Amino acid sequence: MPPSATVKYSVEYAFTLTLKPKIFAQEPEDQYDKSSAHASARLNTLSDKFTLIAELTKNYNIHYHGIIKFPLSKKDLMKEFYKCFRTDLIIGFVNIRQIDDMPKWTEYISKDLDRTCKSINRRPLIYDNLSIYDAQIKARLGVTW
Secondary structure, three states: OOOHHHOOEOOOEEEEEEEOHHHHHOOHHHHHHHHHHHHHHHHHOOOOEEEEEEEEOOOOOEEEEEEEEOEOOOOOHHHHHHHHHOOOOOEEEEEEEEOOOHHHHHHHHHOOHHHHHHHHOOOOEEEEOOOOOOHHHHHHHEOOO
16 A cells, blocks of 8 residues: 555544454453454555554453544445455454544543453554554553554
8 A cells, every 4th residue: 555645535434343253262362362463454455544442342252443544545435344354254243434423432442441451461452553542552552652
């Protein structure tokens, strides 16, 4: 993908990625280890502008929330997103919608960062090229910063 300075991007979209039910048989740490880099790599085929957060569900399964901006060279942005995961062997249900309240969505995806980190002993802030989080949060909860 060309450097983002020369690419025009869409508005922000909120997304959720849920793992396939067969993955839930594994412990949440193993779910994270097998899916976090995979989810990030799949998203990177769509855009270099995204934020990806791992979150532990009430049933102690991993799912992901995030924000993505698409290069405007793509035609049907949401269709491209669904297509990316349609035959995926790890990611099951996906959902995407345009963000109409960025502070609310950011608060929502941030609500369980500490709980997830403590419970699975993994950093839940997997990728943040949109700079949603400051350096302090990235240093404490980010995979990279």
